[in-house]
Amino acid sequence: METKNSEYILTMSHVNKSFPGVKALDDVSIRVKRGEVHGLVGENGAGKSTLMKILSGVYTKDSGEVVFDGQVIEKTTPVESLNRGMSIIYQEFNLVQTMTVGENIFMGRFKEVGGMRGTHKKARELLDRIGSKIRTHALVKDLSTSEMQMVEIAKALSFNSKLIIMDEPSSSLTADELKALFQIVRQLVQQGISVIYISHKLDEIFELCDSITIMRDGHVIDSKPVADLTRAEMITKMVGREIENEYPPRPECVGDVLLEVSNLNSHKLHDVSFQLHRGEILGLVGLVGAGRTEMIRALFGADHVRSIDVKMEGKPVHIKNPRDAIALGMALVPEDRKLQGLVLPFGVGSNISMAALKNISSGPLKVVNGSKEKELSQRQIEDLLIKTPSAETKVVSLSGGNQQKCVLGRWLEMSPKVLILDEPTRGIDVGAKFEIYLLMKRIVENGGSIILISSELPEVLNMSNRVLAVCEGRITGEFNPVTDSVDTIMDKVLG
């Protein structure tokens, strides 16, 4: 049993957590020393966020032991763990946008800190402690991302936190802001606070962290001081898995240029140009928030842009809204299938037939041909092996993979020339993933082209014919996934 004065602030041993159908954490053990920066790396879905949520008390672990600051923690709530001295800074900050900086720091503790004046005074002290010059009276919605992060750090300090967990803190920071963040983290460590630093970016990990835990598929792969690891080792440990079984052979049927995008500018995108060939799978890799989704949304006419020139089959076209894009033979499977893809209260059939409805309605009244509709949704259900009791079953009751297949089926019915897939396999089990990969293969073999966005690097690298690196709203490099190494690609992705 750890004592209060143990060398370790946090000890997790043999923690397990399963969700229906998935084992999210499998026998995970991690130890974090007092006053160290502990890097936690792993791909999306490796189990990092589940781990955090167990620590904060959003989820309850199935088995295992968590000892924090000498105390065994069985069940906890986010509020309790905050008061115990463990703060988590999530990627999407826990801040009320409409309130001031000071009040966000001391939310719910207005009386304790002595009213409005005390709030702002103490907030000032905390912000000064991390060397931040943000006005405590500023509204959070007017702050930049890095400033919001400072507020979160100040908030963590206000709870006298002994452990601060930062989830991808650098994902939308500029180089200068990052430097400042590092300085603050080092300062915190000097004050005896431990930091768990979760990141994709290996450079940061090597620069900042004292020790590292690498996770993959719910397991801890390795945990050692940073000095004992090389960069190459780390990448293999992060990514290294039996790839052969997970991806079908890469389709090779690239033809001539189909789509040409140039001069794409908006508030997040800067002079983006790229080409898409017939029968090609074009992968866009980049960090979350790098501008990948914005690029394809702009192309699809879903967002306002300052300028964009699109040529389809050599002819300039104007895409003002998604309807124009669809008429040109484009299709978009959006990243958030529940918010943007599906009409949840509706049946599987209506969700599939949604885009094709116009084509199967006829006459001056545009009567939808009911039998054709049934036929087409049934066809997609059978083709895509969507597991559903019937076409009338509400789509909300299906599993993630089957939901995604509904969105895909909707577009396959339109036989699109350009299919844009934004995170098509997020939150989907392995079996369904493979089916989606096979489907992608079938589409390009039938002459379609695909733009693939994914946060899972192996997925993009194994499926694409060509890869574009996206960083801070620009395309920073073009690669051949077969010949170019992961390192060179990641270099460009990280900017």
Added chain:
Amino acid sequence: MKKTQKIDSQTVIRFIMDHMLVVILIALAIITAMVEPKFLKVSNLTNIMRQFGALSFVALGLTFAIICGFIDLSIPGMLNICAVMSVILVNPLGQVGALIMTLIFGLFAGFLNGALITRSGGTTQAEGLFITFGMSQVWSAAAMLISDGKTQQLRWCDKPYTIFKFMGSYNVFGVIPIAMVLFVAVMLILNFYHKRTYSGRCMSLAGGNKTAADLAGIHVNVTIMRTLAIGGMMTAMGALMLVSRVTNASPTVGLGYDNDAILSVVVGGTSLAGGKGNVLGTMLGVLLVTLLSNCMNLLGVSSHMQYVMKGAVLIFAIWADNRKNLQSN
């Protein structure tokens, strides 16, 4: 043995919960018929069907608006202006002209609601709520203005107003009011529109998820405007039914119709969240509301207690709906 019994009782309860409306309707009718035999008399039933007129059309229109994700509060004002207008226009345009103009006006006013909501970028119910409420004020005031605040009598018209009379008092086979027949016809048309036509399907899909509908190539703004325009026209129809029945048009006739219509629609099973619902359910809802008043009148309950009843039913209806949704998810 015990287990099967338990399941049986559960299925019975579920069936009752699912068809709550019909069950309540039948129970209400049976109880009233037992206590007050007058209820089943042909004259009373005809009376119920006639009362059905105005509210049913208004509720149909509102059903569409709510399916599309908006609550149309312009109903009272629209009823006021349409009613007054239809009477005033008989003299200059003749009765056919007056009828047609009123319907066109309703269409236009509904379209205006839609245009204001979509142009302002309002995608939430709250925004639509306040804008349509403002429109209700505008139309009410306009009705006052053109009628000079006086109730307009049909019999003041110099030209014939036989269509109004016909719609208000003719009974098919001597028992079924023509208003009822018209309503059923319109309801079937709207049901066809909603379930079978492309525009109708767009309406539900847009109500279910505007972002997803837009990304799937549905013209959401046009859909909203079209839906609210149909809603406006239905309200105008309701106004015409009202005028036909009472042969006059007060510029404040629409007061309270918004509550009744919302009650009917919600009780009829249309979800306020948008997307789900149908006009047949609304018909049952309207039936319940009218039957409720009728039964209570027959049973001698004061008209004031009916307000209490309606309020309670409204809250109970969404509470039950919410429970059902929680269970199914």
Added chain:
Amino acid sequence: MEQKAYTLQDRARGFGAFLYGHKAIAAIALLYLIMLFYSFGNTTSFFSSYSQTLIFQKSTVNIIVACGVTFAVMVHSIDLSIGGMLALSGVLVIKFMEFMPAWLAIICTIAIGMLVGAVNGFFIVHQKLEGFIVTLGMGVLLKGVALQLTNAHPISANLSFNDLAMGNHLVFGLAKIPNMVIIMLLIVLIFSLILRYTQFGRNIYAIGGDYGVAEYAGVPAVRQKWMAFVLSAGLTTVAGIVNSSYLCAGNANYGDMTAMIVNCAVVVGGTSMAGGVGGVWQSAIGVLFFSALEITLQNLVPNAYIIQLIQGFVIVAILFLDSYDNKRKRERV
């Protein structure tokens, strides 16, 4: 980073932003300006103390209601039950006074009001039902009760009850300001302070701004959101009592329009429909704007119906611009 010099244009834009931020005040100022110009060429009683008092008196009841409704709108909901609550409380207090002393009648009425608010809160916060429809139903229900109690006839109160609202001894008869205005000002002051300077008030902002974040930070979100509805109904009861005292009568038909008008006024005053932004003080200004608009129009336009028409247009225009502005902000490229 290069520092931008302040140009005249920037200042003008800053002034525009200031006006926009205080649009209700700006709108009232505009009304007074219009009347000022109008008064040069025409005789008008607008600036008489009578008219000015009237603006305040007309607003008093609605401002008290608006104070409460602000809390409901602040937590990202709406309260339409206030119309029925206003009517019922006005009737109840008079009915109670028939068999108990006035102070007890007032306390009982307020207690009933808060109970109704608690019921609203139960359905909206605890059962997570749509606030709009719950309060709409509750409003109809309450109105029915009021109608039943009075049989739809206005009931009159003891004349001495009028003193509560119209007497002016609350501040030693100072400047002949009627008590109701003093009560209103006190309520605005107290609840502004509560919203601004207490833990509860700040929590209301947090709950409205982001329910999840507030809950995560340990704010007792359910309880305090619930409290917002209790306050909304409770203050409406106070308004109903004041109104009955002012009219020296209770009328179950009073308050039919109040619900929407006050909710509109709260939003026009600057309390955001999205929750988390606004304040009691702003809502009072919003209500004042509507009253000032009415009195101004009465001076300018002879026809009452045209006044109503213009009011309708103003509501539509303001709300249209409000959400148009939100849309522009969302789509900023």
